[in-house]
Amino acid sequence: MHPQFRPGRRGLRIVVWSLVAALVVVAGLFGVLLWQHSYDMDEQRVSIRHGGHTLNGVLVTPKDGRRRHGLVVYVHGDGPVDATHDEGYKPMWEANAEAGYASLSWDKPGVAGAPGNWLDQSMDDRADEAAAAIAWVRARPDIDGDRIGLWGVSQAGWVLPKVAAKTPVSFVIAVSPAINWLRQGRYNLLAELRADHASTARTHAAIAKSDTTRGLLERHATFEAYVKAMGGDADGMTADRWGFISKNYTADATRELHALRGVPVLLTLAGQDVNVDTADTERTYREALDTGGAMTVKRYPDASHSLLKQSIERSDLKITLTALLSPRSLFADGFLDDQRQFLREL
Known part of the structure; x- marks a missing residue:
């Protein structure tokens, strides 16, 4: 080999130490991941x-x-949610454990291999399911x-007030809870249009399309009739989803909230919620419960509907990196602390 092509000792040292540095970085990152995803x-x-x-x-259970x-006991929102909500519940479960509380959650029917189909459920079905889990x-002795x-x-x-009407519960944590299906749908539609500068x-x-859909629901129209009314474009609607909406579009928690009277309630509201009209929710809860201090309201001005920091939720990359490197940081500041404190003070 020509001398100029022979790697010198200094070059070898640089290569070796570069590899060592890279391994240290990788090991450190792996350690951070393990630590961030280890829950007490x-x-x-x-x-x-x-x-x-x-x-x-x-x-x-706590250690x-x-x-x-x-x-x-965890009651999911909309969608095909598994027991851990893709690991998203774990920071909350850890906060519960630090307050001395266990947590129970389950896969929705048809999710993660569970039998059934969650889109076949009414809100009463979901309440029966939660009541059975509580029973x-x-x-259990623990x-x-x-x-x-x-x-x-x-x-x-x-679902929450329906469960409370079926079986005694000692507290409720309501996070961005819906009140009226149709009002919420219209609020969400207009909020998203405003956000898109439509x-x-x-x-x-x-709005005209939404009104047509409401009319079809009131007439108990079939999915085929819906597709026809939409000009043949289902726009993501499926027969199962149409059936789910048809079962539940009259949902309204206003009267049923009376089942929570006298029960300590933590009402959690997001300041940047485009799904639920939080002003309407708070007003309805206050009018229905009026429990002389049994309800605590916590507001998070910079939080989205799911109580994530809006600055993070706006970016898929930020959500992915934060969920990977610091999952507890996904939530609005104070959200986990407030739930932990609420449980400690019960």
């Missing part, structure tokens, strides 16, 4: 029988050495049956 709680998969089916669940714990967990409460987000606003013509067309 015990998790176990559980099976709950309900209505001839099995609910595939996760029960999380505090106590024999029995209170429990937070199952009350029989759960204090007198300290079982509910956590629910968005669509769960129609033209007047586009806004009028969207």
Whole structure:
């Protein structure tokens, strides 16, 4: 080999130390990932029988050495949600555990291999499911049956009071809860149009389409009739989704909220919510509950509907990186602390 092509010792040292530095960085990043995704709680998969089916669940308990714990039962929002909400619930479960509370959640029917189809469910079906889960967990020796409460987000606003009417609950954490299906739908439509700076013509067309859909629902129209009315363009609507909407479009929690009177309620509201009219939600909760201090309201001005920081939620890249490197930082400042404190003060 010609001398000028022989790697010198200095060159070898540079290559070796570059490799060492790269390995250190990779090992450090791997360590950060492990640490960020290690939660101070015990998790176990559980099976709950309900209505001839099995609910595939996760029960999380604190590592505090106590024999029995209170429990937070999770009621999902809309969509095909699994028991952990793609790991998104875990920071909340950890906060619950730090307050001395266990957490229980389960896959929606048809999600993550669970039997059934969540789109076949009414809000009453979902409440029956949650009540069955509470009955199952009350029989466990490691759960204090007198300290079982509910956590629910968005669509769960129609489920939480139904559950409380079926079985005693000792508290409720309502996160961006919906009140009236049709009002919420119209609010969401207009909010998204405003956010998109939609033209007047586009806004009028969207409202007309929404009005047509309402009329079809009131006439109990079939999915085929819906597609025909939309000019043959289903625009993402499926037969299952149309059936789900047809079952639930009359949902309204206004009267049913009375089931929560006297129950400590933490009402959590996002300042940048385009899904739920938080002013209407707060007003309705105050009028229905009026419990002399039993309700606590927490507002997060910079939070989106899901109580994530809006600055993060706007970017898929930011959501992915934050979920990977610092999942607890996804949520609005104070959100986890407030839930932890609420549970401690019960």
